[in-house]
Structures are given as C-alpha cells and as structure tokens.
Amino acid sequence: MKCVAQTGHAAMRRRDPRRRNRIACVSAILWITLAAGAEAQVTPLGGTARQADIVLRRDDWVGMELVSVEDLLRQQAGVVVARRGGLGSHVYLNVAGSVTGRIRVLVDGVDYTESEFQWPRVFSMLLVEIDRIELHRSVEPARLEIWTRKPDADAPVTEIDLGRGEVGTRTRRVQLHTPTQSWWVGFRYDELLRGFHDFRTQRLTSAPADLGTYNGRGRAVDVGFQRPTGERLLYRFEDYLDTAHGSFESVNDFSTSSRVLNALRWQRGVRGLDLTLDVSHQGWNRERRINAIPQTISEVRGRAALDLELPHGNLQRTALYMRVNDVEGERFQDDMVQRADYARYDVELFTRRGSDLFWNAGVGWHRDERFGNSWSAQAQLLSRRDAWEFDVEAGRGVTFRGWGEEESSAGTRPGTYAAAGVRHAGPSLELGCRGYYKDLQKQSSAAQLFFPTLGLGPRRIGAALVDVILAPKYEHLSWALEGRLAWTPWTAGDRGGMADLHAELTGRFMRWDLFQGDLEVTLQTIWRLETRRVFTDTVSLPAVATGDVMIDVRLLQRLLLFWRVINVTDTRWEIHPGVLMPQRWSLFGVRATLIN
Numbered sequence: 001m002k003c004v005a006q007t008g009h010a011a012m013r014r015r016d017p018r019r020r021n022r023i024a025c026v027s028a029i030l031w032i033t034l035a036a037g038a039e040a041q042v043t044p045l046g047g048t049a050r051q052a053d054i055v056l057r058r059d060d061w062v063g064m065e066l067v068s069v070e071d072l073l074r075q076q077a078g079v080v081v082a083r084r085g086g087l088g089s090h091v092y093l094n095v096a097g098s099v100t101g102r103i104r105v106l107v108d109g110v111d112y113t114e115s116e117f118q119w120p121r122v123f124s125m126l127l128v129e130i131d132r133i134e135l136h137r138s139v140e141p142a143r144l145e146i147w148t149r150k151p152d153a154d155a156p157v158t159e160i161d162l163g164r165g166e167v168g169t170r171t172r173r174v175q176l177h178t179p180t181q182s183w184w185v186g187f188r189y190d191e192l193l194r195g196f197h198d199f200r201t202q203r204l205t206s207a208p209a210d211l212g213t214y215n216g217r218g219r220a221v222d223v224g225f226q227r228p229t230g231e232r233l234l235y236r237f238e239d240y241l242d243t244a245h246g247s248f249e250s251v252n253d254f255s256t257s258s259r260v261l262n263a264l265r266w267q268r269g270v271r272g273l274d275l276t277l278d279v280s281h282q283g284w285n286r287e288r289r290i291n292a293i294p295q296t297i298s299e300v301r302g303r304a305a306l307d308l309e310l311p312h313g314n315l316q317r318t319a320l321y322m323r324v325n326d327v328e329g330e331r332f333q334d335d336m337v338q339r340a341d342y343a344r345y346d347v348e349l350f351t352r353r354g355s356d357l358f359w360n361a362g363v364g365w366h367r368d369e370r371f372g373n374s375w376s377a378q379a380q381l382l383s384r385r386d387a388w389e390f391d392v393e394a395g396r397g398v399t400f401r402g403w404g405e406e407e408s409s410a411g412t413r414p415g416t417y418a419a420a421g422v423r424h425a426g427p428s429l430e431l432g433c434r435g436y437y438k439d440l441q442k443q444s445s446a447a448q449l450f451f452p453t454l455g456l457g458p459r460r461i462g463a464a465l466v467d468v469i470l471a472p473k474y475e476h477l478s479w480a481l482e483g484r485l486a487w488t489p490w491t492a493g494d495r496g497g498m499a500d501l502h503a504e505l506t507g508r509f510m511r512w513d514l515f516q517g518d519l520e521v522t523l524q525t526i527w528r529l530e531t532r533r534v535f536t537d538t539v540s541l542p543a544v545a546t547g548d549v550m551i552d553v554r555l556l557q558r559l560l561l562f563w564r565v566i567n568v569t570d571t572r573w574e575i576h577p578g579v580l581m582p583q584r585w586s587l588f589g590v591r592a593t594l595i596n
Helices: 002-014 022-033 058-064 069-074 446-450
Strands: 054-057 079-083 091-095 103-107 130-136 142-148 157-165 170-177 183-194 214-226 232-245 254-270 273-290 293-312 316-333 336-353 357-368 372-385 388-400 412-425 429-440 458-470 480-493 501-514 519-530 544-555 559-566 574-576 585-595
Touching: 054 058, 058 130, 058 519, 058 544, 069 079, 069 130, 079 574, 091 142, 157 559, 357 388, 372 412
Parallel strands: 103 142
Antiparallel strands: 054 130, 079 091, 130 142, 157 170, 157 585, 170 183, 183 214, 214 232, 232 254, 254 273, 273 293, 293 316, 316 336, 336 357, 357 372, 372 388, 388 412, 412 429, 429 458, 458 480, 480 501, 501 519, 519 544, 544 559, 559 585
C-alpha cells in the first residue's frame, strides 16, 4: 500500500497546476453564481424522469439477510455477476445485455464507475447504507443507480446486524441516524469476512491456506445542516478497504484496494429554481497480482456537479444537469508505467410534462479531452388509462474508453436503443412487460483484459423483461409472490455470458402476526434459473437452478433472529469457467433495532 500511495502523490506533484485547480475554479464560479435564494424543497442530485425497469427497496430485501451487494444483484433476473475467483476478485457485470464497459454505476446521482477500464466495481459499495437500487436495463448505457439511506424520522434510529455462516463467513453491520432537525448525523459500518474457499473446478494441486479468503470493511459518515428556509448543507466521508486472494488463473493471485471519498452537497431554492451543487474528491489505491504479474494502480478524481430544476407542480418539470470530472491516475505493470490525466464534461437538459399522457425528453453534450465530443438524446411517451400504463422510448447514449484499455479499442462508444412496455397495477396484482432493442455500435475491450474467454460482448441485442407481483393482504396472515424474467432470444456478436432465459421467483409463503404483533414469523424463499450461458462459440456454462430458504422470527418489533440456507439443493454450479460457487451453506444471526 505504501508503494501505491507514493505513486499517487508523485502524480499529483507532476500535474500541471492549471489542470490541478480546474475543479476548484469551477466550484468557486458555481458558488458565486448561487448567491441568493428562497424557500424550496430540493430533490436528490441527478436522475431523469424515466421509470426504472426494476426498483429494489430495502424493506423488500433486508429480510433476505444478503451477504453483499453482489449477492443482492445476482438475485435479480437478467443480472449476471461473474468473478475471477472468490469474493472480492474482479467482477464482470452483465445487466440484461449491457456488459462491463457500457454500464454506469451511480450513488445518489454521482458516478462511481471507476475510470480504470470504466469498470463498475460493486463490491466497494456498503450494503448497510443502501436504501434502494434502480436498474435501468433497456437504455444505453445501462444504469445501476444506488440511493443511500437518509435520516427521515423524528427519533434516533440504531440498527445492529450480526451474522455468522459456514465457509468462515461473518458479517457485522451497524448504523445510527439522528433525527432530522437543524442538524443531523448518520454513521454506518459494514464488515464482511470470508474464510478459506477452494473455488476451483479442477483441483490438480493443493490449495494455499489463504485461497478464497476475503475481508472488507467500510465506513460512511454523513453530517447535515438545515435552515428554516429549506437550505441544506451535507458533508459525506466514506472509506473502504478490502483484500481478496486467488483467481482461476493462479491460486497465488491477490488484490488489495482502498477507496476514500469526501463530498460536499449544497441545496437551496433560488427565485423559483431548485439548485443542488455537489463537489467531491475520490481516490483509489490498489495493489494486485494477476498470473504472477504485479500491478499497482492509483487514481484520484475531482468532480463538480450542478442541478437546476424548475418545478411546475406534479405535472411538469425542466431540469439541467452539468457534470465536470477530472481524472488523474497511474498504473504500473511489469516495470511499465501508464498515466492518465484528463477531464470529462457532461451537460444534459431534461424536460417532462403530463399526467395521463406523459412525455419525457432529454439531450446531452459530452466531452472527453482524449477523444473529443459526442452527444446523447432520449425521448419517452407514456399513457395511463385507469390501472394500465403504456410507454414507448428511444434514444442514443455514449460511453468513453477507460484508461488502462488497449489503444486499439474505440475511444468513443455510441449506442442506440428503442423500447416499449405495458404495465398493470391493481390492489394485489402488478404485472409488466417490456421489450427493447440495442445497437451497440462500437465494442469495449475492457472485459477481455481480465476475462479473456468472454469475448467482446454483443453488438446488437433484442430482449424482453417481464415482472409479476402478487401480494394479497390479510389481518394476521400474508403471503406474496414476486417473479421476474429476462429473455434474450437474439444477439449479434459474442454473447458475453448471456443466457437465453433468466428467471427469478421470490416467495413469502407465510407471515404470522401473533400476540398483537409482538411475535412475527416469516418464511421466505428465492429460486433462480439460468439457461445455458454462452460466452463465445467455444466457451459456455451449463444451465443452473438454485434456491435459498429463509426463516425470520421477530420479537417485540425490535429483535429479529434469522437463518438463511443458501443453495438449499446443494447444486454444483459455476459463475465463470473455472470458478465454482459454494454448495449448500447457511448464515444465521441477529438483527436488532435498538432505538427508533
């Protein structure tokens, strides 16, 4: 870690002072511009008016006692998370047709996609702090939006989640939120430890003692201030450190990485405008050894973001989003040095209007100093009739090559998409169906650098998404079924690990409320099906079906005892050629809400 930190500081010293102060100057100009204001309710930073294909809310998945964000994403139909080895190793993400390099990860509207390879590294997200996840799969690039928990109660909230499982797994999660008053504080701690796990499909040699071990620890602190006029100032600090051992190429591979974030967000109403200004500084330091080749990587990123929103009640809205990202990094591999020093600018204007007949449209200008200018656009028309909803959508998006990718890879990667959907929402039944087509005009080579057997991914794709929720309610007994399906019948180019069919069924078959709700017993189960996963003409994985079962016992609305049996059918399956998932194992523990 010392070597990595030194390379980062060296890069800072070599940097052009004019470039070093770019974000600071932009931030100062924005602050001077926003000099006066009036009372207003300011929305969260970023996001468009379109509805997500899937919304995962904490209240729905917290009872599943998941181990990590990767575990949460893999539960959803159409999301493939493939690893090079055990927990924490490099991840290849496939979101119903959009693959690593064409997927954006945003946290509270802020881009967290790492600049090296434009890689969405989901393991560095704290599961404890997530309030909801929104998946936008039918757009290009696909978006994985993570929204963190915010204080929203008049009393303090304290939660402690302790779990222990087989294969040496241990989780520790603690969070505290003070009431939302003139000031408030939020604190979260997330710890995941995993012991020895020989994930190899072919065990021709004895495994070292640390193969498959993982440890990850993260903290997040929020401090907020609010004036009676509605003006808000929020400061956020977050750090994360993890270490993983082993990969399918070499049992002696390892990766150690750290990430630090400091962010300041200011929200205020100014003459009818809702304004949100966000400035931050992020840094990554990483050491890794892949197939006996050592690497050290350091990166810093400064960002300034400004959202202007003109509200017109609930029926119409116009918003302008401006982003400036400044990236600097160094990558050492086998005595060779690669440096990155560039800025990225994004300006997007979105407008929406209507109720029963609703439209949403946006245009964007994007500039990467290395590759020049590009543009994006999207338009959506939505019609509501009683409990039915119909929509059509089309657009053009763009991604840029990340530093670390091969020079032969396209610098600017545009893509177009078209989608149409229908949804019905009744008192106890909700169902939806959506079909889409994507033309990914230029490929990304990012995945091949770590996953050489995966190919370049699809050039064109036609797919459909289906979801059904059945949730009748009774006085003391309730049950619910939730099913999702992602069908990808046609692609051009390498499929990149996409199955023809992904299906997921979540059932809460029993929930008894006894003794006026002081005792609550819940039985849940999750089942997943993936047909044969094809990477290239010569590499594929067989179909797999797995299931989990969970039992929760809640006492006095404060203390919850849980037991989760993972892979209950003891299925032997791979998430990547050469990488086995654990067979049947269990996680048990306690989750307590001390103050609420």
